Amino acid sequence: MEFAELIKTAKVENVQLSCPGLPPIKGTLCITSHHLLLSSQPGGNGEPGTVELWLLIRNVDAVEKRVASSLGTITLKCKDLKVLQLEIPGMEECLNIASSTEALSSVDSVMMMYPFFYRPQSMKLKDGWQLYPLQHYYQQIASETGAWRLSCVNGDFTICSSYPPAVIVPAAVDDNVLKKAARFRQGGRFPVLSYYHKKNGTVMLRSSQPLIGPNRKRCQEDELLLSAVLDGGERGFVIDTRSAQAAKQARMMGGGTEPKSSYPRWKRLHRPLERGRPLQESFIKLVEACNDTSLSVDRWLSKLESSKWLAHVKGALSTACLAAQCMEREEACVLVHGAEGTDTTLLVTALAQVILDPDCRTLAGFQGLLEREWIEAGHPFHFRYAHSAYSHARLKQEAPIFLLFLDCVWQLGRQFPFSLQFSERLLLMLFEHTYASCYGTFLCNSEKERCLCEVKEKTHSLWSWLNQPSEWKKHLNPLYTYNALVIWPSVEPQSLQLWQGLFLRWIRSSQYLDEAWAEVQRLVTSHEDAPEESAGHTRCHSQPDAAYPLTITGTANEG
């Protein structure tokens, strides 16, 4: 396929761009294989009028067109939730631009996506892809205990297509047992180590559901693998992210959950978390409610409620806290799984680590966590984030699980404003890049697919961009101080808030809030230069930085 075939009109003059919160801009619109560009006409008083729209077409979620006589209006609803309007003179031009944008934004082939074409001069390919290898993480554990080993049983992805080549398993269990246990778990996702809690040596494992089926099948190797995790008389907890009934029903389809009779030392807890279609619908409803600024207070509250988004936030946080408490307070090992073990499972294991482990709350540690618990762990990014909240396309496997995770992390940041080294800006950036990015980090559904597509050879890593000193600084939280404690959040409804910075980002002006935040940063940084004794803390230095200017050029155009 050639992109050129999809572009019928490449350039239109006198197009007017409007975007809430900014004055309209008139200029020349160009469409390229991956971008929509608008360069403004030079200003009257000799200004070089180059206010630009540089929109990654992949970011377009829905294209709506309206034609009246010779003037066409295209509304571009983006995956990052902003809405742009283009007024295009000429009916044919308008229809062409609309259909090209639609076609280009729905190219589904991974290797045709922009990251494979993006070649910034300042960065080298292959940088940033080996920053957080599992081996490093394993070595930390190995230095503390000999109970775990790195297994390459999945080296060629034949045991589990969604697992990375290397996984951490109990040292006492050999690869043959793993192979057999994998056959007893959906998608081959046998229990592997997700997190080692240094403080007391407990661990969190994750897997997919066991294939118990209607005939109550058992698998000795799977039982052996799980009991190898527990010492002597220890007990463990299985946190199933489905309701007890749903787990039981899953048996009819060949799945199920660990029965007490076969796993006597594991106690099962059910915490149903929403995923898949209902979660996507929740997201769509919430965005719809946020966009309707004419709602009365009562209607707004009722729509906010019926979207159920905050209930999902509460559910995810409470379940992650439960897992964290089992480890931290009960000093017990935990196994987390739902059905496939690629969505709510990862939500819980990743969140629990942010709550428990101060290392995961640093900017570098958080990147490592995302690599380990989301990307390498086989969260199907390609399927889940093909469309966002505006799309009219028939939804397939879309669901904003990762966004829910980011929201929960944001809630933690609100309740513990000094405990995360990164700022809200990082979370917003990650949200944008999961849906449309010039980097390869969130491409594909698994490590296997990334290998096949040669993602690590042919695209740049988001982390190597983020880790450049200038970008690094921008994503820091100026209030951060290292906090070794576990951060237990309140999950009362009164303590949870709508993430305005994300859901209302393009809807309400945040000028005064941004100015206030800049002032906070100014106060903190000026205070920072005072002698250390005065603060009694070490803090990372960062420059004042106006929070999130409402800009239409966005982050998708570093190039």
Add this chain to the structure above:
Amino acid sequence: MEHIRTTKVEQVKLIDRFSTSNKSLTGTLYLTATHLLFIDSSQKETWILHHHIAAVEKLALTTSGCPLVIQCKNFRIVHFIVPRERDCHDIYNSLLQLSKPASYDELYAFSYNPKQNESKRLQGWQLIDLAEEYKRMGVPNSNWQLSDANRDYEICESYPRELYVPRTASKPVIVGSSKFRSKGRFPVLSYYHRDKEAAICRCSQPLSGFSARCLEDENMLHAISIANPAHHYMYVMDTRPKLNAMANRAAGKGYENEDNYANIRFQFVGIENIHVMRSSLQKLLEVSGTKALSVNSFLSGLENSGWLRHIKAVLDAAIFLAKAIAVENATVLVHCSDGWDRTSQVCSLGSLLLDSYYRTIKGFMVLIEKDWISFGHKFSDRCGQLDGDSKEISPVFTQFLEGVWHLTEQFPQAFEYNEAFLLQIHEHIHSCQFGNFLGNCQKEREELKLKEKTYSLWPFLLDEQKKYLNPLYNQDFSQKLVLLEPNTVSFNFKFWRNMYHQFDRTMHPRQSVFNLIMTMSEQNKQLEKDFKELEAKMKQRNRQPEELLTKEPVQSVHPASPALKTSPCFKKEQPLLPMNDSIRTIEGSNTADNRYREYMEELSKAEPAVVSLECGVARMTC
């Protein structure tokens, strides 16, 4: 003291309000003449002023004792279990009496003694001077003058003695108009906008019934209208819903007929009455006090209470008022029924939007003195300070404070004061500890001799104003922004957790940015001061280091001299807010806490697979 039968009960349990398994602290309960005091085994004290008690309830006897639930007007709810029923009964009866004083002289303000000398006490009462405030606004002037018509409260008992009226309004017009207005509350000046020469005036509803007219009242409005040289029309805002206003006509009251008054633009704004507001707050508190509340029941409860809708209605009205003045240069006359509830809300919030002075600590005190205290908002009745008609109680002033809080949320740099200031004022409208909010009007306050017998709250707040300063306040911002134009889109209306869950600390963020910034700016100021002192000392001694100081650019907050590094002032980190335990403590992350055990017990139960995570995780951690 005759109400107190038992002064001390031991082995009383204080139950965690939101715990589903009734986790508790054990301690001793003391009953004093003014307070109920609970001291737990770790010597932590909980003080409850009798005047703050809104309701006491004795629940059915349980195996562990007799439960006593106390609801406070500052939204604290405490739940005790008293081991012996007789003690519980005694305390219950005492509190019932003590929380409902029958007469003013029983109120705390008359016994409160901060050990201040008499002249200082009197000075305190002179801190806020309304004549001074009208002067600041620019009255009297060629259009407005001080009227002596109410000098001895002869035409309106609930108004102050000093009233400003248009120069062209003669005494007979004033008297005539007052006779045509409910409770004699005729139109008077509330705020004068110097730049626009436009005014906010306030009054009560006219006694117009279905057809009555009053020439003097019509003249009065005309006089107000022409006192604004720029404009030929004025707005009359009836802050009630149209239906309510129409119903009043049947009782011989009502609203202005546009045909009878020259050049008025009449407008209803639809704020509900005190009874609707009271039951709305009741519903809100029922929802927020529910144990193990789900997100969905919280949101639907919030919606059903209508509380945020009412807050929005009040703010919308204030914005309408402020815009009429700032944008159209038009004078506005505001009324409701009696002109002391909704009218006070709208006039004061409107002034706050228009004039940055009211966004300072002193200015806010003046605003409350003017639009609420002097114009006869019935604090005593609305706050239920004395045992009386419970239908008179209504959270009208609370709504005003919440409106202000919503503005501070949208304009974090426009206010000199912070949330703690609003909460503290709310505390004291109910505490009856100071004289300011006692009584229902100025006349009553004079009769009570409050200025002779009690203390004024304002100097005390001013003394500790460090606690109430907004570290982000930007005076330039405040001046350049002539009119605050808040966005009243629905999603900007939020549940005010720090008001309604002020005492439920587990729901609050565990680290406070605000406290940190406060401490930092405080330290910066201290550094600056020390630096100047040192600099002065060095100059005095005329020694070398002077050179060193001038070489480096002296930035106020960047101490440049190495000598400063060892200054002892860096080491002190005094907490600024009462709740600020220490600067970056993480509340609720103490490992040696007892809530967790409760969770463990649950977790260790034998029943299969169902472990309820105690309603909030926080429960287990604090």
